[in-house]
Amino acid sequence: MATLADTKPVAMADLKGKVDPDWCPGCGDFGVLAAVQKALVELQIPNHNVVTISGIGCSSNFPGFINTYGMHTLHGRALAVAAGVKLANHDLTVLVTGGDGDGFGIGGNHFVHNMRRNVDLLYIVMDNQIYGLTTGQTSPTSRIGMKTKSMPFGNIEAPVNPISLALAAGATFVARAFSAEQKHLTELIKQGIRHKGFSFLDVFSPCVTYNHDNTYQWFRPRVKKLEDDPAYDPSDWMAAMGKSLLWDEQIPIGKFFERTDLPSLHEAEPVLNAGPLVHADPRIPLDLARSFVEELM
Amino acid sequence: MRQTFAVGIGGAAGQGVATPGDIFAKIFSRRGLHLNAYNAYQSIIRGGHTFLTIRCGPERVTNMGDRLDLLIPLNQDAMDRHLGLLTDGAACVYNSDTIKPGVPADGVGLFPLPVSKLADITRNKVAQNTLAVGAGLSMMGIGFQALEEVLTEQFNKKGEAVVSENIGIARIGYDYATVNFRPFAWPLPMTGNRYAVISGNIAMAMGGAAAGVKFYCAYPMSPSTGVLHWMAAHARKAGIMVRQVEDEIGVVNMAIGAAHAGVRSMCATSGGGFALMSEGLGLSAMMETPVVVIDCQRAGPSTGVPTKTEQGDLWQMLGAAFGDYPRAIAAPLDIGDCFTIIPEIFNIADRFQCPGIVLCDLLLSEGRLSVDPKDLDFAPVIDRGELITTASSEPNGDGVYKRYKITESGVSPRAIPGVPGYTHTAASDEHEEDGVLISDEFTNPTKRRAMMEKRMRKVAGIEAAAPPPVLWGPRDAEVTLIGWGSTKGVIEEACEILTEQGISANQLQIRWLVPLHGDAILDILKGTRHTIIVENNYSGQFARYLRSETSFVPDGHIRKYDGEPFMPHHIVEAVKEQLSGKSKLSVPAHEILV
Numbered sequence: 001m002a003t004l005a006d007t008k009p010v011a012m013a014d015l016k017g018k019v020d021p022d023w024c025p026g027c028g029d030f031g032v033l034a035a036v037q038k039a040l041v042e043l044q045i046p047n048h049n050v051v052t053i054s055g056i057g058c059s060s061n062f063p064g065f066i067n068t069y070g071m072h073t074l075h076g077r078a079l080a081v082a083a084g085v086k087l088a089n090h091d092l093t094v095l096v097t098g099g100d101g102d103g104f105g106i107g108g109n110h111f112v113h114n115m116r117r118n119v120d121l122l123y124i125v126m127d128n129q130i131y132g133l134t135t136g137q138t139s140p141t142s143r144i145g146m147k148t149k150s151m152p153f154g155n156i157e158a159p160v161n162p163i164s165l166a167l168a169a170g171a172t173f174v175a176r177a178f179s180a181e182q183k184h185l186t187e188l189i190k191q192g193i194r195h196k197g198f199s200f201l202d203v204f205s206p207c208v209t210y211n212h213d214n215t216y217q218w219f220r221p222r223v224k225k226l227e228d229d230p231a232y233d234p235s236d237w238m239a240a241m242g243k244s245l246l247w248d249e250q251i252p253i254g255k256f257f258e259r260t261d262l263p264s265l266h267e268a269e270p271v272l273n274a275g276p277l278v279h280a281d282p283r284i285p286l287d288l289a290r291s292f293v294e295e296l297m
Numbered sequence: 298m299r300q301t302f303a304v305g306i307g308g309a310a311g312q313g314v315a316t317p318g319d320i321f322a323k324i325f326s327r328r329g330l331h332l333n334a335y336n337a338y339q340s341i342i343r344g345g346h347t348f349l350t351i352r353c354g355p356e357r358v359t360n361m362g363d364r365l366d367l368l369i370p371l372n373q374d375a376m377d378r379h380l381g382l383l384t385d386g387a388a389c390v391y392n393s394d395t396i397k398p399g400v401p402a403d404g405v406g407l408f409p410l411p412v413s414k415l416a417d418i419t420r421n422k423v424a425q426n427t428l429a430v431g432a433g434l435s436m437m438g439i440g441f442q443a444l445e446e447v448l449t450e451q452f453n454k455k456g457e458a459v460v461s462e463n464i465g466i467a468r469i470g471y472d473y474a475t476v477n478f479r480p481f482a483w484p485l486p487m488t489g490n491r492y493a494v495i496s497g498n499i500a501m502a503m504g505g506a507a508a509g510v511k512f513y514c515a516y517p518m519s520p521s522t523g524v525l526h527w528m529a530a531h532a533r534k535a536g537i538m539v540r541q542v543e544d545e546i547g548v549v550n551m552a553i554g555a556a557h558a559g560v561r562s563m564c565a566t567s568g569g570g571f572a573l574m575s576e577g578l579g580l581s582a583m584m585e586t587p588v589v590v591i592d593c594q595r596a597g598p599s600t601g602v603p604t605k606t607e608q609g610d611l612w613q614m615l616g617a618a619f620g621d622y623p624r625a626i627a628a629p630l631d632i633g634d635c636f637t638i639i640p641e642i643f644n645i646a647d648r649f650q651c652p653g654i655v656l657c658d659l660l661l662s663e664g665r666l667s668v669d670p671k672d673l674d675f676a677p678v679i680d681r682g683e684l685i686t687t688a689s690s691e692p693n694g695d696g697v698y699k700r701y702k703i704t705e706s707g708v709s710p711r712a713i714p715g716v717p718g719y720t721h722t723a724a725s726d727e728h729e730e731d732g733v734l735i736s737d738e739f740t741n742p743t744k745r746r747a748m749m750e751k752r753m754r755k756v757a758g759i760e761a762a763a764p765p766p767v768l769w770g771p772r773d774a775e776v777t778l779i780g781w782g783s784t785k786g787v788i789e790e791a792c793e794i795l796t797e798q799g800i801s802a803n804q805l806q807i808r809w810l811v812p813l814h815g816d817a818i819l820d821i822l823k824g825t826r827h828t829i830i831v832e833n834n835y836s837g838q839f840a841r842y843l844r845s846e847t848s849f850v851p852d853g854h855i856r857k858y859d860g861e862p863f864m865p866h867h868i869v870e871a872v873k874e875q876l877s878g879k880s881k882l883s884v885p886a887h888e889i890l891v
Contacts, residue, residue: 048718071557089559
């Protein structure tokens with residue numbers, strides 16, 4: 001249904017939230033918010049057709065800072081809620097935003113299963129390798145040796161590798177960005193939204209308050225864009241897996257992997273052939289109902 | 298006393314207890330007889346012991362009853378366990394090649410079938426079952442054609458040869474019994490009625506379809522899985538999205554997501570899965586997104602007894618999720634009510650934008666009942682409440698849509714994503730009218746109080762929307778039996794038996810647990826003479842709840858927590874014991890051992 005709101009070009013001002021972010025000054029999440037707004041403007045997606053869904057944590061406050069439909073759900077559950085939203089109305093653009101603790105820790109099960117389902121959404125993890133809102137504890141992506149309030153003598157547990165995990169779980173778009181690389185980040189967000197299927201975007205989003213190991217200064221000389229290597233082929237899953245294992249001196253960012261030959265979940269479900277569920281008649285035809293009862297007679 | 302006839306079939310899982318059960322059920326319902334079937338089984342796919350009771354009669358049959366008329370043991374174990382249950386006039390038909398009978402009570406007929414002489418058992422492994430079904434029907438005075446019809450349907454998919462082989466074997470059993478076995482004194486009557494035979498799980502699934510559920514998701518868990526199976530099998534025809542999810546946390550959150558996007562959304566589980574959903578119920582309440590969750594209770598705690606019934610989850614429901622929030626909790630009274638309650642609770646959940654919980658149990662979920670198709674209303678009232686689905690209406694307030702607008706009813710018009718002009722964020726954190734969080738930087742005690750009071754004002758609306766309970770039976774009865782949910786049928790029959798035996802009894806059966814209608818209940822109980830609360834759990838969960846809400850203390854309790862449902866005589870005997878002053882707490886022992 002075309003309305004006046006649809007015909008007016010989407011501008012940055014349309015996407016400004018009711019309140020300003022309360023993140024610490026210098027937080028990497030500011031860059032992610034700006035890049036998402038910019039991507040939506042560049043793609044000209046009206047804000048009422050976007051649902052931004054988060055869990056709990058600093059970065060999960062995201063939906064309150066952008067003017068789209070938003071859901072600020074439970075810790076770790078954003079992807080489960082988002083899958084329900086998308087399946088009920090697949091005309092909506094679904095963005096899921098959150099942190100590494102929310103997504104890879106408490107929400108790990110939903111992370112794995114919604115990737116294999118290929119739910120059509122963009123999942124942006126603002127990965128700061130620490131729990132911020134609970135004032136600095138070890139996260140699933142904290143490196144070995146990192147000292148935090150919960151592991152004051154240094155982390156002895158191996159971190160999860162979100163890129164390898166996403167590749168193994170069957171995500172059809174897997175990318176990594178750095179919050180300080182705005183243009184590159186915005187481009188990946190646009191690609192992730194356009195991709196028909198589960199798009200995973202892990203963003204290094206430094207926590208300036210609690211993570212003193214993985215800072216902007218630490219990342220800057222290390223991150224290397226995959227796009228700068230003309231020989232890199234993001235349709236090659238094995239190559240992507242190989243790149244995902246790199247850390248320390250050379251940390252790849254950019255699009256690791258994309259495949260477009262698989263249907264997303266809503267495309268694979270024949271029940272949705274007639275259009276989004278939300279527009280369906282709630283009543284089932286009475287002759288069909290009668291046939292259901294006949295089966296039991 | 299209602300005239301009924303009950304068949305019991307016992308054997309090991311995998312021995313084919315279900316098929317003869319289905320055949321009897323179909324034949325009874327097609328004769329226009331009411332029936333009630335209950336399967337006592339174990340959590341095992343092959344082996345163990347399972348015992349199916351099918352009770353039928355020309356009037357409503359509300360429970361498994363006290364008496365078995367025909368026992369068909371499919372192995373020695375079943376014979377040994379159950380022969381002792383038979384009383385005068387009952388019969389046992391068994392395979393005399395493999396089973397040795399015990400010593401029956403006086404007047405019980407033992408009817409051996411020489412199976413290997415009657416059928417080629419090397420060709421047909423379940424020949425004994427088919428012979429016994431044929432023999433049983435002959436003894437009941439039912440014409441063979443009814444069996445021929447049902448067998449044809451049953452085996453049609455396997456081809457003409459299998460159909461005729463089974464009909465042939467059944468005919469031999471039928472004729473053998475006609476010549477050699479004593480017919481039952483009461484030939485099964487026939488009426489002009491036609492009934493559907495449905496389980497509570499199928500009833501709740503169909504009730505969902507009737508209510509306009511468009512999204513159903515679940516994680517398999519006994520005894521709720523039947524809802525998933527019906528939904529999955531009928532999803533494409535009915536236009537319902539059905540998903541199997543990784544865990545129950547994912548289930549409830551996915552259901553909430555779909556509901557938030559604007560469709561009616563439902564899920565079902567049992568106690569363990571419900572425990573995982575608890576936090577999600579709070580999300581539904583706080584975001585004011587309606588969702589309906591079915592809990593099919595089984596014996597707990599923990600994994601408990603997965604294949605046995607109990608009413609042990611009440612306090613889990615009452616305590617589910619933290620904080621105070623409006624919700625509705627309803628316990629269907631019988632299998633037909635499993636259908637009816639779904640559209641009702643959806644209307645309440647939608648109107649008051651809150652979670653609705655259906656507190657069912659294994660007895661109803663997996664039991665089967667004959668239901669008049671006219672009672673399955675596929676065009677019930679669908680009230681979606683104050684839902685904004687198009688941009689045509691004006692945003693409320695001063696041009697800025699307030700999703701959580703403070704209103705007198707506590708209900709704020711709900712816009713679904715996709716509608717231009719109504720963007721907002723729904724949050725699990727406490728929030729202002731426009732959705733902005735007041736849980737952190739904007740913390741404000743005045744606003745927090747206002748939002749709590751707004752949400753909790755919905756409680757009064759919910760109370761008015763759900764009907765209060767009524768007393769069944771004579772007002773001045775000697776004893777009043779109070780039950781909730783699935784015990785309705787068995788208590789009703791116990792009241793009838795007590796009345797026949799000279800003890801007048803009436804019944805107060807609770808369907809809506811939240812809202813409880815405490816004042817209405819107290820009003821009813823004011824005039825009663827001796828009150829006994831009957832429930833399928835150890836601690837008297839409903840008795841404790843009723844006391845906490847109303848200060849009412851009954852004269853006595855009848856409780857059962859052995860995994861099996863009440864039989865009428867359990868209640869009758871306990872009532873007599875309590876009226877004579879021997880006890881205030883009766884715990885009947887279950888005689889059918891599975």
